[in-house]
Amino acid sequence: xxxxxxxxxxxxxxxxxxxxxxxxxxxxxxxxxxxxxxxxxxxxxxxxxxxxxxxxxxxxxxxxxxxxxxxxxxxxxxxxxxxxxxxxxxxxxxxxxxxxxxxxxxxxxxxxxxxxxxxxxxxxxxxxxxxxxxxxxxxxxxxxxxxxxxxxxxxxxxxxxxxxxxxxxxxxxxxxxxxxxxxxxxxxxxxxxxxxxxxxxxxxxxxxxxxxxxxxxxxxxxxxxxxxxxxxxxxxxxxxxxxxxxxxxxxxxxxxxxxxxxxxxxxxxxxxxxxxxxxxxxxxxxxxxxxxxxxxxxxxxxxxxxxxxxxxxxxxxxxxxxxxxxxxxxxxxxxxxxxxxxxxxxxxxxxxxxxxxxxxxxxxxxxxxxxxxxxxxxxxxxxxxxxxxxxxxxxxxxxxxxxxxxxxxxxxxxxxxxxxxxxxxxxxxxxxxxxxxxxxxxxxxxxxxxxxxxxxxxxxxxxxxxxxxxxxxxxxxxxxxxxxxxxxxxxxxxxxxxxxx
Amino acid sequence: xxxxxxxxxxxxxxxxxxxxxxxxxxxxxxxxxxxxxxxxxxxxxxxxxxxxxxxxxxxxxxxxxxxxxxxxxxxxxxxxxxxxxxxxxxxxxxxxxxxxxxxxxxxxxxxxxxxxxxxxxxxxxxxxxxxxxxxxxxxxxx
Numbered sequence: 001x002x003x004x005x006x007x008x009x010x011x012x013x014x015x016x017x018x019x020x021x022x023x024x025x026x027x028x029x030x031x032x033x034x035x036x037x038x039x040x041x042x043x044x045x046x047x048x049x050x051x052x053x054x055x056x057x058x059x060x061x062x063x064x065x066x067x068x069x070x071x072x073x074x075x076x077x078x079x080x081x082x083x084x085x086x087x088x089x090x091x092x093x094x095x096x097x098x099x100x101x102x103x104x105x106x107x108x109x110x111x112x113x114x115x116x117x118x119x120x121x122x123x124x125x126x127x128x129x130x131x132x133x134x135x136x137x138x139x140x141x142x143x144x145x146x147x148x149x150x151x152x153x154x155x156x157x158x159x160x161x162x163x164x165x166x167x168x169x170x171x172x173x174x175x176x177x178x179x180x181x182x183x184x185x186x187x188x189x190x191x192x193x194x195x196x197x198x199x200x201x202x203x204x205x206x207x208x209x210x211x212x213x214x215x216x217x218x219x220x221x222x223x224x225x226x227x228x229x230x231x232x233x234x235x236x237x238x239x240x241x242x243x244x245x246x247x248x249x250x251x252x253x254x255x256x257x258x259x260x261x262x263x264x265x266x267x268x269x270x271x272x273x274x275x276x277x278x279x280x281x282x283x284x285x286x287x288x289x290x291x292x293x294x295x296x297x298x299x300x301x302x303x304x305x306x307x308x309x310x311x312x313x314x315x316x317x318x319x320x321x322x323x324x325x326x327x328x329x330x331x332x333x334x335x336x337x338x339x340x341x342x343x344x345x346x347x348x349x350x351x352x353x354x355x356x357x358x359x360x361x362x363x364x365x366x367x368x369x370x371x372x373x374x375x376x377x378x379x380x381x382x383x384x385x386x387x388x389x390x391x392x393x394x395x396x397x398x399x400x401x402x403x404x405x406x407x408x409x410x411x412x413x414x415x416x417x418x419x420x421x422x423x424x425x426x427x428x429x430x431x432x433x434x435x436x437x438x439x440x441x442x443x444x445x446x447x448x449x450x451x452x453x454x455x456x457x458x459x460x461x462x463x464x465x466x467x468x469x470x471x472x473x474x475x476x477x478x479x480x481x482x483x484x485x486x487x488x489x490x491x492x493x494x495x496x497x498x499x500x501x
Numbered sequence: 502x503x504x505x506x507x508x509x510x511x512x513x514x515x516x517x518x519x520x521x522x523x524x525x526x527x528x529x530x531x532x533x534x535x536x537x538x539x540x541x542x543x544x545x546x547x548x549x550x551x552x553x554x555x556x557x558x559x560x561x562x563x564x565x566x567x568x569x570x571x572x573x574x575x576x577x578x579x580x581x582x583x584x585x586x587x588x589x590x591x592x593x594x595x596x597x598x599x600x601x602x603x604x605x606x607x608x609x610x611x612x613x614x615x616x617x618x619x620x621x622x623x624x625x626x627x628x629x630x631x632x633x634x635x636x637x638x639x640x641x642x643x
Contacts, residue, residue, distance in 0.1 A: 055581075057623065109625075182585045183621040190588035257581065259623035269581070269623070322587070322597065334587035336623075340601035341581050 008280050014048045015359045025049045025275075025353045027346040028199045028287060035288035044284035049353060049360065052201040052287075053218070053273035053345030056194050056337030057259055059100050059180065060160035060231060061268050063116050063248050066152040067093040067127075070144075075137035079129035080104070081115045081146075092137055096157070099258075099268035111266025114258030116156070119148045120220070121253035148249050156220055156248045156256070160230035162272050164202035164240040165296050166194040168314055168333065170326060172482070173302035174455070178263035182336055184301055188326055191298065191333040196342040197291040197316030201274035202240045204287045210277055211242070212363025218273035218349040219244055221252025223358065226274075228367070235369045242367075244272065255345065269338070273345040275353060277360050291316035298326055304460050306375060385465050385490050386458040388498055389479045392417040392489035397426055397445055404445065405434050415476040417486050418449050424484045427451045428476075455480045456490055466495045503553045504533065504612065507544045508566040514542050518563045526559060528552055533592065533611045543614050572612045572630070573619070575605045579626035586618035586627065 017023035024047050026034060031050045035043045065086075075092040078085065083105045086097045099113040118125055124145045133140040148154050169181035170191040177184050181192045197203065205211045215226040224246020233241045248256075255271030278284050296319075297310040311326050318324050324333050352358035393411045395404050395418055404416055408431050418427040427449035437448045456465040456477040465477055469492055476491040509518070514537055523530065531547040548556045560567045582603040587595045594609035595618065613629040 182623070183589060183617075185589065185617075192585065192588065257624060260625065261623055262620040267623075269583075332588040332593075334589075334597070335584040338581050338583040338601070339597075340603075343601060 009048065009277075010279065011277050011360050011362050014277050017048060018353055018356055018359055021354075021356060023048045023353060025051060025350045027343070027350050028052045028204055029343060029346065031284075031287050032198060032290060035284070040281065040285050040288060043288065044278060044281045047278050047284065049350075050204060050276045050278060050287040051218075051273055051346045051349040051353070052196075052199055052204045052276060053271065053342040053347075053349065054162055054196040054200050054337065055255070055269060055271045055341035055345055056163075056166075056196070057180070057261075057267045058158060058161045058163075058270040058272075059267045061156065061158040061270055062096055062098040062112060063119075064153060064155050064157045065095045065097065067095065067146070068150075068152050069093055070139060070142050072139045073137050074129060074131045074139035074142050075134060076129040076142075077131045079127070081112075081125050081127055082110070082118070083126075084110070084112050084115050086112070100265055102266050108263065108265055109260050111258060111260065113256075113266055113268025116248065116268060117253050117256055117258045119146075119151075119154065120248055120251050120256050122147060122149075151249075154248045156224065156244070156246050156251065156270075158230075158244050158270065160232060160241045161244050161270055162201055162230070162240075162242045162274075163195060164200060164206070164235075164238050165197070165294060165316075168193040168296055168298045168319060168324070169301045170298055170311065170331065171302045172300050172311075177302055178261065179301050180261060180264050180267070181301060182261055182264075188329055188331050191324065191326070191331050192336050193296070193316075193319045193333060194336045195296075195316070196337060196339060197294050197320065198289055199339070199342045199346060201272065201276070202242070203289055203294060205274075205276050205283070206235075206238070206240075206286065206289075208235070208240075208367045208369050209283060210279065210363070211274055212367050213365040214361055214363050215274065216359070216361045217244065217246075217275075218271070218345055218352075218358075219246035219251070220248065220271055221255035221348075222246055222248070222250035225361075226363070226367075229371070232373045233368065233371055234373045235367075236372055239373070240367075242272075255341070269341075271341060271345045273349040275349060275358070275360055291320055298324065303457070304464050383462040383498055384458070385456045385460050385462055385479055388462060388494040389456075389458065389488035389490045390494070392478060392486055394419045394486065395429070395445070396421065397449075399445060401434060401437050401443060401445060401448070404429060405438075408434060415478075415489060415491070417478045417489060418445070419486050423486055425453060425455065425478055425480050425486050428453050428478060430476075453478060457481070458487055462490075462495060462498070465490055466492070469495075502531075502547045503550055504569065505546050505548060505553070505557060505560075506568050506612065506614065507542075507546065507560055508568075509537070509542045509544070510564070510566075511540050513564055514539065516563075518560065518565060519544065519546070521563065522556060522559045526552065526556060528556070530556070534614045536614060545611055545614050572607050572610045573605070573616065574628045574630055576626040576628070579624045580622075581624065583623060585621045585623060589617050589621055591615065591617065 083103045086095045097112045101112040103110040128143040171184035228243045230241025257269040294316045300309045414431045416429045433448040479488045533545040535544045594606045616629040
């Protein structure tokens with residue numbers, strides 16, 4: 001160019017270059033390397049587009065389907081694809097398959113995400129529906145098999161995709177828990193995280209300069225569009241999200257995969273990539289963001305509350321290294337979302353642009369960049385362990401069984417909590433244990449106490465504590481704090497009293 | 502190192518047969534996993550290659566059922582390298598390479614007695630083969 005060097009470029013100019021086949025496209029991975037080796041000015045001059053990508057479990061996903069009318073016609077009331085119930089949000093034969101709806105025959109193993117994947121793959125699925133029947137829609141049941149070619153419309157419509165970043169999950173409790181962050185081993189034996197970090201589309205355009213309503217994107221192996229902010233979009237706290245739509249008939253089962261998380265439920269992995277046009281130096285700089293600059297919280301998922309304790313801040317660079325230190329303990333950490341597939345999304349999008357199959361769009365409206373998520377307004381309180389727990393009757397390990405038996409009688413309780421001299425939990429003895437000790441002539445407390453004690457935390461919902469008692473077939477849980485200090489005890493009697501109120 | 506799986510019946514669980522074999526063979530083994538209750542048990546041991554035959558014979562003499570356990574099986578067509586399983590593995594048999602591929606090391610895997618990763622796979626690409634096809638280290642085994 002003979003003119004003075006330009007310090008901006010437009011989407012029209014980039015599209016013209018794509019048409020001619022000489023647009024310079026780098027994946028986010030390549031861009032970061034270029035900026036590191038040659039500096040941001042060179043990168044801005046040389047690069048027109050940076051392709052980003054993410055591939056993670058995105059629960060708030062699903063597909064809109066229009067079946068066409070049966071003869072005689074039916075106004076569907078309830079409907080199922082492969083035994084997964086779907087919603088009928090509108091008129092007679094419009095349906096929405098949510099990715100997290102479970103099959104009635106194989107709950108937790110097969111769900112809406114799997115149905116979508118099968119349809120996308122061109123497989124036949126079983127469909128059945130029931131209705132109450134009207135004069136205009138007389139039919140009350142229908143059963144058939146369908147492939148995507150039989151459908152009028154089959155498009156992906158995801159309310160919340162592409163989370164800018166996500167939490168790192170850990171479990172400080174004594175039991176394995178199964179969550180949407182997958183399996184978390186007790187006592188912080190592992191941790192999981194999600195998100196592509198520096199490859200994530202929103203991380204590369206955090207001010208929503210180029211990503212907005214109408215932005216054309218890579219979605220599930222086909223082309224789609226951003227249709228607005230996603231639900232719970234919270235850009236201020238770097239938890240931005242997108243609502244997206246695309247023609248599922250043209251997508252690929254490689255980039256849309258049904259998934260099931262043991263004891264949590266089903267979901268769907270979605271591949272989503274966004275081209276970031278490098279319109280100015282600022283965007284070149286933003287797309288150079290590294291994992292070491294992206295932080296998230298390590299959160300204790302064993303606390304069954306909305307606001308869970310944050311144990312520390314951690315960068316995506318540390319998360320991707322495979323281990324992090326939490327409270328001086330080295331914890332192995334791994335991803336739930338596939339970084340390998342995120343890279344593949346970015347590479348595929350790059351090749352589409354290079355081959356002139358994909359053109360960029362200017363957003364027709366900007367997305368909000370200052371909204372925050374509100375919690376639910378609740379008009380009913382639920383009881384927590386702290387609401388019903390009462391002081392525990394305790395003993396120490398060097399006490400005689402006889403003295404403990406006396407305490408059971410005078411205090412009229414069934415459970416004595418064994419503590420050390422700092423008040424920390426050592427074990428538990430029940431009146432039944434004492435009776436057995438008498439019968440078997442045992443004298444030492446250590447012979448009869450249970451040391452593997454199932455416990456409760458003061459701020460956990462009473463319902464989950466009572467479920468745990470039922471699960472283990474026990475009638476009381478010592479309530480302890482994080483240092484295992486005994487704060488009190490909650491018994492099944494406390495629970496039934498509360499219910500009887 | 503060779504991994505061997507001992508299965509003990511209810512009569513054997515109360516006997517210190519691992520210690521006995523260690524003393525008799527004058528050899529150290531690593532116990533990779535052990536699940537034992539009153540009804541029986543399963544122990545996975547790692548023994549030096551050259552001693553495998555002698556150790557297997559010694560355990561068989563004491564009445565234990567000995568086999569080389571078939572390991573965990575991974576369906577590479579299904580696996581898309583999310584990494585969910587990686588941090589769960591107690592012996593670091595699953596790792597992520599620089600290209601973000603999840604790799605499974607059969608040598609390091611403790612096998613189906615552990616199986617901690619199996620229910621964590623979101624696409625059910627990991628299967629634990631429960632001895633149905635377990636190969637014997639010795640053709641004499643009944």
